[in-house]
Amino acid sequence: xxxxxxxxxPPAAxxPPAAAVPPAVPEASGVDLARVALRAAKEQARARGxxxxxxxxxxxxxxxxxxARADGRDPLPLGAAINRLITERGWExxxxxxxxxxxxxxxxxxxxxxxxxxERYDEDERVLTVQCxxxxxxxxxxxxxxxxxARLNEDLGQGTVRLLKVQGPSAPRKGFxxxxxxxxxxxxxxxx
Numbered sequence: 037x038x039x040x041x042x043x044x045x046p047p048a049a050x051x052p053p054a055a056a057v058p059p060a061v062p063e064a065s066g067v068d069l070a071r072v073a074l075r076a077a078k079e080q081a082r083a084r085g086x087x088x089x090x091x092x093x094x095x096x097x098x099x100x101x102x103x104a105r106a107d108g109r110d111p112l113p114l115g116a117a118i119n120r121l122i123t124e125r126g127w128e129x130x131x132x133x134x135x136x137x138x139x140x141x142x143x144x145x146x147x148x149x150x151x152x153x154x155e156r157y158d159e160d161e162r163v164l165t166v167q168c169x170x171x172x173x174x175x176x177x178x179x180x181x182x183x184x185x186a187r188l189n190e191d192l193g194q195g196t197v198r199l200l201k202v203q204g205p206s207a208p209r210k211g212f213x214x215x216x217x218x219x220x221x222x223x224x225x226x227x228x
Contacts, residue, residue: 129193130159132192132196133164133197134157136154136188136192137157143187144184148173148176148177148180151169151170151173152168152173152174152177153167154166154167155167155203161199162195162196162197163197163198163199163200164188164199164200165201166200166203168202168203170204171205174204174205177202178202181200181202184200185198185199188200
């Protein structure tokens with residue numbers, strides 16, 4: 037134990053522990069009390085003012101008014117608004133496929149695009165249906181289908197198009213000519 041060098045101080049063992057001595061709390065003077073009262077009064081006035089401001093805004097039609105700086109209530113450019121709507125509604129895939137239908141000649145080439153047209157896209161089955169104007173072009177497109185599906189998936193995102201359904205030309209509609217009898221099913225019912 038170190039030796040006490042100042043004879044006027046009591047030895048360290050005779051001092052009470054620090055926890056036993058209560059800290060000295062200064063008494064609040066008049067100036068300190070005035071500061072505390074002023075701070076409380078300012079906070080109450082601020083709260084009353086905010087409540088009155090909210091009431092005035094509610095009477096004027098509610099809410100905050102738009103200011104000089106951009107915020108979430110400002111109008112959006114048309115492209116940004118459409119992109120936000122597409123994202124919120126989950127229309128990304130149909131919109132992308134619709135873009136492919138618009139860019140069909142660039143994707144498949146002018147020669148093929150002149151004879152084959154995309155008709156519809158089934159989002160659940162992920163099938164793109166294409167209508168061709170002749171059976172020869174339908175056969176050609178069926179042979180190119182795996183490469184075309186890969187190209188579409190590369191452009192739209194993997195797995196967007198699973199199958200390319202190719203339809204040939206439709207048969208001519210069975211029309212009614214001027215020499216038909218009403219209720220007739222064709223030449224077969226005239227003999228018999």
